[in-house]
Amino acid sequence: MTSAAGSPNGPGQEDTTPAAHAAHVEKTLLQARELIESTVSLYRRRPDQSPPAPHTDVTALGEAVEQLVVGARHSVCIAITGTGAFEQIAREALTAMPVGTVVRVLCAPGVADCALAKLAHAPGARYEIRVSEADLRDIVISDGAAALVRAASGNAKGQATLVNDRAAVRALELLFAGAWSLGRKLDDHLAxxxxxxxxxxxxxxxxxxxxxxxxxxxxxxxxxxxxxxxxxxxxxxxxxxxxxxxxxxxxxxxxxxxx
Missing domain, CATH: 1.10.10.10 (Winged helix-like DNA-binding domain superfamily/Winged helix DNA-binding domain)
Structure with a gap:
């Protein structure tokens, strides 16, 4: 965050007010959007490159998510936006996270429940779970290197795409981080x-x-x-x-x- 002479924290000190935090988050989200748009433009200028194959079958979707999770060494980020096939697949994947992996789960209010809360005390991976009302897509990000993204609402039902482009994955991480910073802890939500x-x-x-x-x-x-x-x-x-x-x-x- 930038500081200013008029900051409530004094000259030369970082502004940590809620308004300053929100401004920083908004700036980060805008940067992420610009990064996604630039990545899309890059792909459009490369017609000879075949786009990632979409996964519409539930079995194929489950296998793709499992592959990302099992291959993770450091971190996994998962956003679950509603009930359905992806939610069930994600819940199963959460019980099989590699030991020592930092797992951040961001879920919609309708998905938050005590079953997810129990993960925070489960052995193996280190789980952090928050609830957000932000407009997200279902996402799985593995080690910041690969991701799976579900199609936006209104597109083919159940369609998801594997993303291996580093810039695109980084953009998805930024979007996830922005929503994460505004989410409430699961325990607080349930209370x-x-x-x-x-x-x-x-x-x-x-x-x-x-x-x-x-x-x-x-x-x-x-x-x-x-x-x-x-x-x-x-x-x-x-x-x-x-x-x-x-x-x-x-x-x-x-x-x-x-x-």
Whole structure:
């Protein structure tokens, strides 16, 4: 992160505020997008090179994921965006990770459960699991050298492609890292009440962060002032916050808000 004379941490010191962190993450994601786009352009200028073969069959997809996992020596990154064939394949692969491998799992809220939480205490690999609501694709990245990416929503169902180009894999790593930095720890996610994961909570937290008065926020949400303040008090209690400012900080830490 860059520092400035006006930084809240003082001249010459690194700005570690949530806003500065978010700006750094956004910059990283934009750089990753540019890298992906440049890689795609490079491939388009090389028509003589055959594109990687897609894997649409569940068996072939499972074999491809297994090959990446078994061959890993240092690290494996996996993003699971929903339920289905890839989720089952990824869960099976997670139980067979090489000893000593650092495994980072990023999953959508609908996939997060206690079964994944048990992996953190499993012997062998070192598991780190976070939950993210970011718009990701199903991904497996092995040692930063090879990856498997599922097709974006709307494309052929179940289609996935093996990627061996170092620049393309690096871009995927950057995208994963950006989403990872904003994700909440699985244990924190499982401890959250359904209220905190609701849309109304997110809207109220946004109003608190923007500095809206209770009267204005209640009017915008078409509820009485008393009802709005009751919601705020309940949210603060769920977050274990003693002030509205602390509630905002805690919400960012848990990935309920992106600053």
């Amino acid at each position: 959250l009440s359904p209220r905190l994961l609701g849309e109304l909570t997110r809207i109220i937290l946004e109003r608190l962060r923007s500095g809206s008065t209770d009267e204005a926020a209640a009017r915008d949400l078409n509820m009485s002032l008393r009802t709005y303040r009751r919601h705020v008090a309940e949210i603060m209690r769920e977050l274990g916050a003693s002030s509205r400012f602390q509630a905002g900080v805690r919400a960012v830490e848990l990935g309920l808000l992106f600053d």
